[in-house]
Amino acid sequence: MAKATFVVPELTQYTEVPAVTSGAMAHSLPFVAKPEFQDALGFPGELVDDWQAKAIDKMGDLLGKYRSLRVYMDSCVKCGACTDKCHYFLGTSDPKNMPVGRQDLMRKVYRRYFTLAGRFFPKLVGAEDFTKEVLDDWYSYFHQCSQCRRCSVFCPYGIDTAEISMAAREIMDSIGVGQKYCNEIIAKVYKIGNNLGLPGPALADTLEGLEEDVFDDTGVKVRFPIDQEGAEILLVTPSADFFAEPHVDGLIGYGKVFHEAGISWTLSSHASEAANFGMFIGSYENMRRVSQRIREAAIKLKVKRIIFGECGHAWRVAYSFLNTLAGPWDFLDPRYPVPQHICEFTHDLIQRGKLTFDKSENDDKVLTYHDSCNVARASRMGDVPGGQFDIPRDIIRAVCNHFYDMDEDTIRDRTFCCGGGGGLLTDDLMELRVKGAKPRLDALNNVIQEKGVTHMAAICAICKTQFSKVLPYYGMEMDQIISLHQLVGDAIVLTPGPDDDAEDDDLDDEDDLNDADPNEE
Amino acid sequence: MAFLTNFYVFLFYFAALVLVTGLVFKIAQYTMTPAPLKIPTTPAPTTTRGVVLRMTREVVLFESLFRGNKWTWIFGWMFHFGLLLVTLRHLRYFMEPVWFPIQLVQPFGIYGGMAMIVGLGGLWARRFLVDRVRYISSPSDHLILALLVLIGCTGLLMKFVFHTDVVEIKAFFLGLYTYEIQPLPADPLLLLHLFLVALLMIVFPYSKLLHAPGLFFSPTRNQADNPREVRHIAPWAKQLEQK
Ligand code: HEM
Ligand code: SF4
Ligand code: SF4
Numbered sequence: 083m084a085k086a087t088f089v090v091p092e093l094t095q096y097t098e099v100p101a102v103t104s105g106a107m108a109h110s111l112p113f114v115a116k117p118e119f120q121d122a123l124g125f126p127g128e129l130v131d132d133w134q135a136k137a138i139d140k141m142g143d144l145l146g147k148y149r150s151l152r153v154y155m156d157s158c159v160k161c162g163a164c165t166d167k168c169h170y171f172l173g174t175s176d177p178k179n180m181p182v183g184r185q186d187l188m189r190k191v192y193r194r195y196f197t198l199a200g201r202f203f204p205k206l207v208g209a210e211d212f213t214k215e216v217l218d219d220w221y222s223y224f225h226q227c228s229q230c231r232r233c234s235v236f237c238p239y240g241i242d243t244a245e246i247s248m249a250a251r252e253i254m255d256s257i258g259v260g261q262k263y264c265n266e267i268i269a270k271v272y273k274i275g276n277n278l279g280l281p282g283p284a285l286a287d288t289l290e291g292l293e294e295d296v297f298d299d300t301g302v303k304v305r306f307p308i309d310q311e312g313a314e315i316l317l318v319t320p321s322a323d324f325f326a327e328p329h330v331d332g333l334i335g336y337g338k339v340f341h342e343a344g345i346s347w348t349l350s351s352h353a354s355e356a357a358n359f360g361m362f363i364g365s366y367e368n369m370r371r372v373s374q375r376i377r378e379a380a381i382k383l384k385v386k387r388i389i390f391g392e393c394g395h396a397w398r399v400a401y402s403f404l405n406t407l408a409g410p411w412d413f414l415d416p417r418y419p420v421p422q423h424i425c426e427f428t429h430d431l432i433q434r435g436k437l438t439f440d441k442s443e444n445d446d447k448v449l450t451y452h453d454s455c456n457v458a459r460a461s462r463m464g465d466v467p468g469g470q471f472d473i474p475r476d477i478i479r480a481v482c483n484h485f486y487d488m489d490e491d492t493i494r495d496r497t498f499c500c501g502g503g504g505g506l507l508t509d510d511l512m513e514l515r516v517k518g519a520k521p522r523l524d525a526l527n528n529v530i531q532e533k534g535v536t537h538m539a540a541i542c543a544i545c546k547t548q549f550s551k552v553l554p555y556y557g558m559e560m561d562q563i564i565s566l567h568q569l570v571g572d573a574i575v576l577t578p579g580p581d582d583d584a585e586d587d588d589l590d591d592e593d594d595l596n597d598a599d600p601n602e603e
Numbered sequence: 604m605a606f607l608t609n610f611y612v613f614l615f616y617f618a619a620l621v622l623v624t625g626l627v628f629k630i631a632q633y634t635m636t637p638a639p640l641k642i643p644t645t646p647a648p649t650t651t652r653g654v655v656l657r658m659t660r661e662v663v664l665f666e667s668l669f670r671g672n673k674w675t676w677i678f679g680w681m682f683h684f685g686l687l688l689v690t691l692r693h694l695r696y697f698m699e700p701v702w703f704p705i706q707l708v709q710p711f712g713i714y715g716g717m718a719m720i721v722g723l724g725g726l727w728a729r730r731f732l733v734d735r736v737r738y739i740s741s742p743s744d745h746l747i748l749a750l751l752v753l754i755g756c757t758g759l760l761m762k763f764v765f766h767t768d769v770v771e772i773k774a775f776f777l778g779l780y781t782y783e784i785q786p787l788p789a790d791p792l793l794l795l796h797l798f799l800v801a802l803l804m805i806v807f808p809y810s811k812l813l814h815a816p817g818l819f820f821s822p823t824r825n826q827a828d829n830p831r832e833v834r835h836i837a838p839w840a841k842q843l844e845q846k
Contacts (some may be wrong), residue, residue, distance in 0.1 A: 083686075099735075101734055101742075102734045102738050104738075138714070145636070146636060147637065147639065147837075147839055148636070148637075148638070148639065149633060149636040149638040149820060149822055150636060150638060150642060150821075150822045150823070152633065152636050152819075153633055153817045153820045153821055153822075154805060154817075156629070156813040156817055157811070157813055157814040157817030157818065157821070158811060158814070159744075159811045160736070160739045160740055160741075160744050161668065161672075161675050161679065161726075161735035162672065162675060162729065162733065162735055162739060163667075163668050163671035163672040163675055164735065165672065165735035165739065166735065168670070177735065177738045177739075180738075180739070182739050183738065183739060186739065186845065196808065196811050199743070199809050199810060203743075205742070206741070206742050206743050206746070207741060207742075207743045207810075208741035208742075208743070231644060231823075232837075234644045234796070234823050235644055235667065235670070235671075236667055236670055236672070237664055237667060237668075238661065238668040238671070238679075238814075238818070239814055239821050239824070240661075240667065240815055240818075240821045240822075240823035240824040241821070242644065243641065243824050247640070257718070291742050301705030318729055366639065366640075366840065367843065369842060370840075374778045380726055383614060401830065401831065402640065402641045402642070402830045403640055403641065403830070404641060405830055405831060405833075405834045405835070406639070406641065406830070406834065406836050406840070407837050408836050410648070410834050419831045419832075421831075451682055458645070459644055459647070460642070460644075460645060461645060462645055462828055466649075467646035467647060467648065467649060467750075468826060469644040469647065470645065470646070471646075495644075495645065495646060525650065588777050
């Protein structure tokens with residue numbers, strides 16, 4: 083059972099808006115990145131001497147490169163509509179966690195150095211010099227934003243605090259103040275190919291083990307291929323899917339769906355990671371470099387389609403940015419969007435009646451569904467706006483008998499962040515993560531009490547990890563969070579291949595495992 | 604009175620110049636700054652037509668604010684719609700003959716003025732009563748409200764209590780078009796009203812009033828959700844591809 087060194091909030095029926103408590107989270111700081119990891123990403127190792135001038139230069143540079151930043155710095159009227167929308171404010175009551183409070187940390191510097199009013203009348207418009215104290219505040223509070231964009235839904239100008247947090251992190255990186263968690267992970271991707279630092283051979287072993295497990299379970303040989311040249315589909319999935327619970331059950335689900343679809347697919351050891359933490363640190367260059375691996379893998383493996391596994395921010399980068407960062411994709415099959423989400427793929431098969439389910443397999447569960455921020459507010463699935471809400475729910479309804487949504491105000495584009503997104507999924511931010519999860523868990527607790535919900539499905543590796551960690555703080559079980567494709571995998575009725583023998587449990591037959599995919603077209 | 608009139612002539616030429624050049628500069632700056640990534644807040648329209656509709660709903664109805672906070676929406680919408688009617692009503696001072704729709708709007712302009720004051724009152728009250736809004740308010744946020752309230756009150760006072768010579772005022776403004784100086788009535792209330800309006804014009808491009816043009820340039824609202832279909836790339840990002 084998790085032990086907390088801070089007070090875990092009490093869950094309430096409705097998430098109440100707390101009274102402002104200044105400085106309540108001023109102590110929350112993530113570890114700083116070591117020089118070697120800063121280096122790998124092209125940033126200075128530690129705080130540079132003339133950091134103030136450099137930071138202001140960098141801000142000017144970004145203001146010229148990003149219209150979002152420029153317009154958002156100018157446009158806020160302090161109407162207050164966003165003030166009660168951030169889960170971190172709701173969970174911590176620190177006013178600098180109100181989206182506009184967070185933005186103002188940058189806006190006061192912007193006004194001081196980039197506007198007439200701030201240059202001549204700083205006090206009047208709340209402009210301030212970029213002092214060390216302000217920089218410390220930046221480091222603390224721009225690492226208390228999960229870039230979930232909930233604030234941007236309600237702001238009359240669509241001011242997206244995520245854009246501002248990203249720019250702030252980019253500015254801090256450029257003067258040598260990086261965050262350990264994100265920057266170390268990106269460095270690992272460059273060096274090894276994925277966030278977890280799993281090398282290719284280990285991956286191949288793991289996948290082989292999975293094939294055995296599934297065969298044990300079902301008597302059907304479901305393949306989990308890697309680096310298979312000429313496969314139809316390249317699957318890019320978060321590396322957590324390769325072994326950690328509940329992620330891996332999702333991967334098993336994808337494998338079973340591909341098996342039933344009869345379409346050949348492969349993972350890649352070069353692009354063995356869907357996550358792209360370049361986005362979290364606001365670095366276009368790093369985000370682009372991480373994305374290029376997927377292009378390289380697709381070319382090398384001569385695939386025709388690219389599909390992404392369950393991961394929220396990865397889907398944002400994939401859906402919204404991949405064409406920009408690593409396109410054009412003219413060498414892939416033009417009949418399919420590039421890339422596709424695994425849910426789009428599964429949903430399409432369900433629609434066409436290609437999959438058979440035994441829904442009763444999931445009768446031990448009563449489900450609800452958590453919309454992950456980056457899927458909900460920063461991307462789409464399917465052909466029509468809002469497909470990102472309907473497609474996953476349709477899938478759940480197709481494979482489960484018992485499904486209830488949480489309160490309308492906390493789902494779809496108003497969904498609450500899990501509390502661990504945006505590069506904050508690290509133990510040094512545990513207090514923030516636990517408190518930030520409160521609004522989501524208030525709503526979850528409600529459906530648990532009222533509808534008897536037992537499990538929450540999600541399609542994001544960060545959400546799943548975050549929930550398994552924070553649920554116990556609130557007296558729930560860590561395994562109440564599951565992968566959506568686990569539900570699919572559990573209910574799907576598998577068709578044995580020609581060389582499968584359902585009665586034969588003999589697993590020692592190595593040759594069988596190495597046979598060509600029976601379903602290859 | 605010659606001095607006062609001359610001062611106001613200068614003031615309005617100056618205010619108009621600042622407003623126009625300031626706004627042109629800002630709009631040019633927004634136009635020329637690229638938006639390198641597709642970041643519409645989804646669900647978002649997938650076509651340009653859809654984007655125009657979304658933007659229209661934002662400008663006319665304040666749709667997002669409506670979802671965000673009902674009180675702010677009611678007061679904010681009252682204030683802006685009132686302001687719009689008032690502005691339309693004032694156009695009669697700037698044209699001869701007066702365009703027919705502007706004639707029609709005249710009586711509504713007065714209600715607009717009242718709505719504007721009530722709306723501003725509500726918005727200002729929130730800055731004191733709601734602790735979160737109090738926290739984010741800086742002196743300039745109060746001053747701009749004070750400025751608008753004063754403009755509205757002096758205007759309504761002239762309408763209902765201390766009448767002024769509107770014919771002369773019209774002659775003054777029409778004269779500005781052709782650099783012919785016409786005398787301005789020397790009513791203190793009018794002079795205050797006009798002074799504050801000129802001040803509003805001057806601060807417009809240097810303050811949060813930039814939200815009016817800003818909304819149209821906000822990428823989360825003005826982008827179509829079609830990144831898989833159309834490759835979107837900024838010039839500076841294109842250069843990275845040459846390397
Ligand atoms: C395209 C035109 C415009 C749009 C769409 C627009 C929209 C908005 C919205 C949604 C708000 C936030 C809600 C509120 O506090 O009322 C706001 C605030 C405000 N607007 Fe506008 N506006 C426009 C033009 C103007 C103009 C021309 C002025 C003044 C001359 C103005 C003055 C203000 C002020 C002072 C506030 C802040 C009110 C407060 O302190 O709470 N707006 N505007
Ligand atoms: S993006 Fe999300 S975490 Fe960041 S300020 Fe907005 S609501 Fe809060
Ligand atoms: S909702 Fe938008 S305009 Fe209003 S205070 Fe928040 S960021 Fe500023």
